[in-house]
Structure formats: structure tokens, C-alpha cells
Amino acid sequence: MGTFTHTAERKAFELALNKAMRKAADHRCEDFVGLVDMIEKVLGDGWDPSAYENLREAFGKDGKWTGYLNHLIENNDVDYLKGLMMSFVYEGALRGYRETKKKAAELGMEHIPWVILFDPTSACNLHCRGCWAAEYKNTSNLSFEDMDSIVTQGKELGIHEYVMTGGEPLVRKKDVAALAKKHSDCGFMIFTNGTLIDQAFCDAMKECKNIILSMSIEGFEEATDGRRGKGTFRKVMAAMDLLKENGLPYGTSICYTRANCEDVTSDAFLDFLVEKGVAFSWFFHYMPVGNDAAPELLPTPEQREYMYHRIRQVRAFEGGKPIFLMDFQNDGEFVSGCIAGGKYYCHINSNGDVEPCVFIHYSSANIHEKSLKECLMQPLFRAYQSAQPFNENLLRPCPMLENPDILRRLVAQTGAHSTDMMSPESCDHLCAKCDRYAKEWKPVAEKLWS
Numbered sequence: 001m002g003t004f005t006h007t008a009e010r011k012a013f014e015l016a017l018n019k020a021m022r023k024a025a026d027h028r029c030e031d032f033v034g035l036v037d038m039i040e041k042v043l044g045d046g047w048d049p050s051a052y053e054n055l056r057e058a059f060g061k062d063g064k065w066t067g068y069l070n071h072l073i074e075n076n077d078v079d080y081l082k083g084l085m086m087s088f089v090y091e092g093a094l095r096g097y098r099e100t101k102k103k104a105a106e107l108g109m110e111h112i113p114w115v116i117l118f119d120p121t122s123a124c125n126l127h128c129r130g131c132w133a134a135e136y137k138n139t140s141n142l143s144f145e146d147m148d149s150i151v152t153q154g155k156e157l158g159i160h161e162y163v164m165t166g167g168e169p170l171v172r173k174k175d176v177a178a179l180a181k182k183h184s185d186c187g188f189m190i191f192t193n194g195t196l197i198d199q200a201f202c203d204a205m206k207e208c209k210n211i212i213l214s215m216s217i218e219g220f221e222e223a224t225d226g227r228r229g230k231g232t233f234r235k236v237m238a239a240m241d242l243l244k245e246n247g248l249p250y251g252t253s254i255c256y257t258r259a260n261c262e263d264v265t266s267d268a269f270l271d272f273l274v275e276k277g278v279a280f281s282w283f284f285h286y287m288p289v290g291n292d293a294a295p296e297l298l299p300t301p302e303q304r305e306y307m308y309h310r311i312r313q314v315r316a317f318e319g320g321k322p323i324f325l326m327d328f329q330n331d332g333e334f335v336s337g338c339i340a341g342g343k344y345y346c347h348i349n350s351n352g353d354v355e356p357c358v359f360i361h362y363s364s365a366n367i368h369e370k371s372l373k374e375c376l377m378q379p380l381f382r383a384y385q386s387a388q389p390f391n392e393n394l395l396r397p398c399p400m401l402e403n404p405d406i407l408r409r410l411v412a413q414t415g416a417h418s419t420d421m422m423s424p425e426s427c428d429h430l431c432a433k434c435d436r437y438a439k440e441w442k443p444v445a446e447k448l449w450s
Contacts, residue, residue: 083209
């Protein structure tokens with residue numbers, strides 16, 4: 001898309017957004033539908049027609065999700081919200097999704113991801129039990145120049161949405177803010193433990209308007225401190241209060257395990273999150289990654305089935321709770337299974353290794369040796385994309401957790417190596433921890449899928 005056309009389209013989206021937000025301030029919902037119309041104009045047949053109609057139905061009346069948006073607008077910094085919508089929704093999810101598909105076709109690639117996760121650092125001020133990132137050594141970093149190069153090259157491929165993981169990304173919060181300020185046409189989501197958030201960083205977020213935080217929490221105080229260390233829960237609560245005072249909406253990131261899945265989806269806990277100002281929450285199934293992983297934390301098949309129903313109940317068009325929940329593992333049916341391997345996203349660790357997923361630590365390409373485009377064309381990514389979906393049952397999406405023999409085959413046939421910098425884990429060792437789980441989940445998944 002040419003510069004003028006992009007500028008005109010962006011301005012039209014911004015005008016539609018402003019109109020919708022003004023109507024929301026008056027408790028009128030009709031122009032949320034106008035915003036959906038603009039989304040359809042940008043994406044066209046990139047989505048199934050039913051998706052647009054579902055959005056029009058949800059936002060065309062004074063219902064749960066209209067109230068949710070009205071609440072966000074009334075209780076947060078409006079300029080910051082507009083910035084998030086322009087960077088994450090227009091530039092990242094709409095224009096970015098369309099442009100990556102167009103660029104992939106031009107380059108003869110099957111896919112270019114529209115989201116890239118990368119780790120500014122492997123360093124962290126906490127050491128949480130079962131954390132996949134704890135397997136990396138804590139002394140490696142992507143320089144500011146490395147991160148700037150990732151985003152610059154990514155934008156050339158149409159990618160305008162970036163997620164920072166770690167380690168703890170806010171160990172590098174000055175560089176994070178500088179990167180977001182330089183690349184104002186991109187959205188940056190930060191997965192953080194929340195303990196390093198201060199007023200200065202809130203001010204930087206309000207200045208940039210394209211950074212949003214997702215804070216890790218395991219439940220109430222006992223559960224969070226039990227995994228993340230004594231006093232962590234109170235620090236996270238202070239960070240939540242600070243964000244709320246500054247009118248900065250944010251989300252949470254919750255790893256559900258055999259020990260906590262019922263607690264973190266209870267009415268009491270979800271009501272608590274809503275009261276604290278949480279707008280959305282990512283739910284991640286525990287993955288037994290690393291030589292020191294704890295397979296006993298894997299949810300039982302019964303618990304995973306409970307999560308499947310509970311998340312859908314909470315985020316339904318009617319009833320539930322005014323918080324948007326996403327279940328990374330059980331929502332495979334909405335995104336055609338696994339989204340990793342460069343299909344929709346990939347991960348770059350703090351050493352520069354380009355991996356298919358934050359949970360799959362194998363690669364044969366590094367940004368210090370190859371261009372981002374070349375890294376995205378590495379044999380493991382091509383094999384991933386050729387094999388997707390890994391299962392016709394999209395409730396069994398992962399090549400590791402639910403289909404471990406597939407990951408064994410992909411890694412073996414492409415010669416990818418372990419990127420773990422402290423204790424390299426063979427693919428056979430990793431997948432062996434998933435064999436029993438995959439076998440036990442299969443009949444439950446088949447029942448749900450039918």
C-alpha cells in the first residue's frame with residue numbers, strides 16, 4: 001500500500017474511532033458498529049463474514065461488551081486508549097495482518113508472522129518455579145540496536161505488532177520505552193512480573209501510547225508468593241493500583257496448572273481482577289519445558305476440559321464477566337490450530353535465536369548471522385508450516401503437548417538444535433514428558449470436538 005493510501009486509510013480509521021469514543025461517552029453504542037464496518041473495509045475477506053456479523057451483534061446493542069467498552073473509555077486515559085487502538089488494532093492487527101499476507105505472496109513464502117515475540121533480556125529479578133525462561137542463562141541481552149533492527153526489518157515485512165517476554169523485560173524499561181517511541185506505528189505488549197513498574201514508566205507509557213502491560217499472577221497471595229517468592233503479590237497489587245490511578249488499562253498473564261486452575265477461574269478471583277482494573281487476561285497451559293520442569297504441574301484432562309468450558313462461559317456475549325479472557329491452548333479452534341512457527345507468530349530469545357514458539361526452544365537461525373527474512377525461512381519453520389494444522393482436531397493443536405511425535409520428527413528432519421543456553425534439552429527428553437498427557441487428553445478432546 002502506498003504512503004498516501006496508508007495515510008488516508010489510517011485517518012479514516014481514526015475518524016471512525018473518534019466518533020465511536022464520543023458516542024460511548026454519551027452512552028450511545030451505535031458507532032461501535034461503524035468501527036466494525038471500518039474493520040471490514042480494511043480486512044475485507046481476511047476474516048470470515050460471520051466474524052463481522054458477530055461483532056455487529058455484540059456491539060450493536062446495549063449489552064455486556066458495549067458496556068465493557070464504555071467502561072474502558074470512562075475510566076481510562078482517552079488519548080492513551082486511542083493510541084493503543086491505532087497501534088495495536090489498526091497498524092498491528094488490521095494493516096499488519098493484511099500486509100504480511102501480501103508480502104509473503106510476493107516473496108514466495110507460505111507465511112510471514114504478523115506478531116513477533118522477543119526477549120530484551122534473560123535477566124530477571126525473580127526465579128519462579130516451572131518458568132520456561134528460567135532455563136536461559138541470565139546474562140544474555142538483545143542490545144537496543146538488535147531490537148531496533150528486529151522491528152525495522154519486521155516492518156519491511158509488514159509486521160507491526162511486537163510482544164516482549166523474558167526474563168523480565170522491564171529490567172530494560174528505558175530501552176523498551178525508547179524503542180516504542182521510535183516505532184510509533186507499532187504496538188508493544190510487555191509480559192512482566194509487575195514488580196518494576198513505577199510512575200516514571202507509567203509516564204513513558206502515556207507519552208508513547210503504544211505500550212500495554214500484561215502482568216503475571218498465579219492467583220491470590222499464597223499461590224502467587226508460593227511460585228514467585230514472598231512479597232511478590234503485594235508488589236503486583238501496588239503496580240496494578242498505580243496503573244489504575246494513571247488511567248492505563250492492562251491485562252494479566254496466568255499460567256494454569258494442576259494446582260491452581262480452579263482458583264484462577266473462580267468467581268471470586270475474576271471479580272477481584274475486574275475490581276483491580278484488569279481489562280483482559282491470557283491463560284497459558286503449563287508446559288513442561290526444560291530439564292528441571294515439573295510435569296506433575298500439568299493439568300489433568302478433567303481440569304483442561306473444565307478450563308475449556310469455563311473460559312467460554314466467562315467471555316460469552318451474555319452473562320459471564322466484564323473481562324476478556326483468552327486461552328492460548330484451548331482456543332486453537334478459532335485460529336486453525338497452532339499459530340507458531342512463523343504462521344502467525346514466532347519467538348526470538350535474548351541470544352538472537354529465532355524459535356517457532358516461546359515453548360519450543362529449537363532453531364537453526366540467529367538474527368546475528370542472518371536477516372530476519374532468512375530466519376523466517378529456516379528449515380524448521382518451513383517444516384512447521386507444511387505440517388500445520390498438526391491435528392484435524394484443533395483442540396489438539398500443539399506439536400509438543402498433544403502431538404509429541406510430530407515435534408520429534410520436525411526437529412530431527414530439519415537438524416534444529418536446542419537453544420537452551422544453560423542446560424540443552426533433547427527433543428526426545430522434552431516430548432517424553434508429554435506422551436502420557438497427549439494420550440490421556442486425546443479422548444476428551446475428541447469428545448469436545450465432535
